[in-house]
Amino acid sequence: MIQLSGLTKRYGDKVAVDDLSFTVPPGLVTGFLGPNGAGKTTAMRMILGLDVPTAGTATVNGRAHHELVRPLRVIGSMLDARAVHPQRTAYKHLLYLAQTNGLPVSRVHEVLDVVGLSEAAGRKAGGFSLGMSQRLGIAAALLGDPPVLLLDEPVNGLDPEGVLWIRTLMRGLAAEGRTVLVSSHLMSEVALTADRLVIIGKGRLIAQGEIGEFTGTGADVVVRTPDAAAFARRLELSGAHVRPGGGDELLVHGMSAPDVGRLAAAEGVTLYELTTRHASLEEAFMELTRDAVEYGSAR
Amino acid sequence: MIDAGALRAEWTKFTSIRATMVLSLATVVVSATFGWLFANAAAGEYATATAQERLDFQPLDMGTRGLFIVQLLISALGVLVASSEYGSGTMHASLAAVGRRGRLVAAKTLITALTALPVSVAGVWLMYTIGQSTLAANGAPYVSPGDPAAVRLLLLAPVVLTLLSLFGLALAFLLRSTAAAVNVSTGFLLVPVLASASPGFLRNLLHTYWPNMAAFQTVSGASELPPLLAYGLFAGFIVVMQLAAFAQFKNRDA
Known part of the structure; x- marks a missing residue:
């Protein structure tokens, strides 16, 4: 020890x-x-x-x-x-x-x-x-x-x-x-x-x-749907945090993929993709140490 | 304080690199060579000297002039015992292994003395033997081994040289670099050369009280100081250097 x-x-x-x-x-x-x-x-x-x-x-x-x-x-x-x-x-x-x-x-x-x-x-x-x-x-x-x-x-x-x-x-x-x-x-x-x-x-x-x-931290659910704007509002109402991912993609934070899927089924929303994306350790590390890098490159 | 394992380790370090082994051998070879060179030159001078000059002829001093060069080599040997670890970066591994720093200093001090002493004995005795027999062979006066002056030289000169190796060791601990420590050591030990070119007060100071001069003058019986005072001055100087080195080594980041 x-x-x-x-x-x-x-x-x-x-x-x-x-x-x-x-x-x-x-x-x-x-x-x-x-x-x-x-x-x-x-x-x-x-x-x-x-x-x-x-x-x-x-x-x-x-x-x-x-x-x-x-x-x-x-x-x-x-x-x-x-x-x-x-x-x-x-x-x-x-x-x-x-x-x-x-x-x-x-x-x-x-x-x-x-x-x-x-x-x-x-x-x-x-x-x-x-x-x-x-x-x-x-x-x-x-x-x-x-x-x-x-x-x-x-x-x-x-x-x-x-x-x-x-x-x-x-x-x-x-x-x-x-x-x-x-x-x-x-x-x-x-x-x-x-x-x-x-x-x-x-x-x-x-x-x-x-x-x-x-x-564990920083997992995102990636959703692709033709009704992106409407579904994003619906997700927000259910307590998730949603960022537009460009085109028909939404990045959902604070709600698990099964919950997103159930909500979509209940609302009758068509999904093209439903994926859980874990932030890699590397990303977690970068996130944690961003302010502590001695000589970082400009962001 | 003395740790057998740490001492054995120092012996392994000493014998496993070229520089320390080569320098030990070189010190002996240079001693023998200078014994012959200076005696040969002195014998030549004696052959053409006037009667008065022949009366003033000091065979022992003539044959051991090379000690002034040999002292630089033996001090450098002491330097290497510590500086080789700084140069290669093994000081960290050695310290992490030994732990208590006092043990490492003690082991290095002892291994320096234990290696420098036989080298010094071999060097001084060879220089004496070759020097005096060269004088004898060329018909100049010489000092035989039974003479008190010869006995004093044969017994005390190796001790003085051994203590000078500890001076080198202390400098290496203080300066952590072979080049820096050897340069400072050489400069310090050769300062008395300036004595003859200095004004009276300074000349006397350098000639009589400068640590290595105080010791060598007493070995050759030429010192104005009582022997105990002269040796005490020299030994005290070595002790102060060692204590300074230890104090710094103990408290400084490695």
Whole structure:
């Protein structure tokens, strides 16, 4: 479990993370979403004890990172997969990390195997592709067999096979009862993996909840009928909110498709089309973060 | 405070990149080379020197002039122990793994001392042996290993060099960059070169009290300061640098 409580980070006048409080429960994959510059990485760095909070606390299984005696056994992390000395082999990189936490050498071989890098263990990390670096980063995160995992944009720059691999891995880790927090600036990336979402913008919490809660909102019913104008008035009288969709199309909000269909039958209105259209997660995300985008394009 | 795992990890880091290994070897090779070069040149001068100049001839100083260059290399070795982590970005992973920052500083300090000491011993002893035997072979006076001055050099010069590696380490923590730390270290250690071109007060200050000069002058027995004061000055300076580095590292965002 990861707990943030009033977590704040200021750099001079600029507030990177602003009074952020949320809990990341075990057994689930939690997507940590926000536009670029929203403060995701800064928040993660504070969880890992790399940056000192201006105010508030971040705890991992109830303790601040600097209180952990063997941190890798509690929280595994990947912030920047490219942060490996280019002359150091993958094996030596993992070996020194394992040594800091008194982990056996056998564990290094195990995680190399898990991420499929056993063959490349003796190669220098400088020659690794981005995909291999990401796998090495994941291996480092898994070293201490930690109950909590923190991954910053783990699928960035991966090929489809690598993306699928990471998704499967994260789901598996959560299924084992681990806490998994994975950040991304793209909703579509986490939509397929995450059980929960925490969305931030400009350092502040915008929304959080089960992933289903984000798709539930904003469903429209699309109706096409030759009597559009008259039927729109009838729908409004029944409490629905109706926008003209152009031509014979109506976009109905606040009434389910079956109710629209029943009303049409009762009124004897001919329908050409009756469709429920869920707002995609991507649209929900855009809607939520519209005001929080650091450098948005003009609308 | 000293954590065996963190220390082992530092050894793995030290031995798994080229720069630290090459620099360690280079320090020894350069020591031996300068021992021969300066002794060879000094022997040549001695051969054509006047009687008075021959009386003033200092074989030990002549043979160990190269220490002034070697000190730059050993300090750079200390720099690399910390700066290689900043350069490659592994400082974040290392900190997230070790947790308490004091442990990481302690482990780096110890690994720097433990690697710089054998390198310094090898360098100084080779420089002495090659330098003095070159003088002897060319018919110039030399100082044999039993001489108290030679013993002082062989025992204390490696300690001074090892402490200078900690000076480099502290600079790397403070400046977080190999280039910046090496430049500042080199500039600082070479400031005494300006002494001979400075007016009296400043010359005396640089020559006697500048930390690395205070130490080297005492090793060669030429200092105006009592040995304990000179070494205390130097060691105190190293301790202050280390404390400054630790204080900053502990409180600053990584």
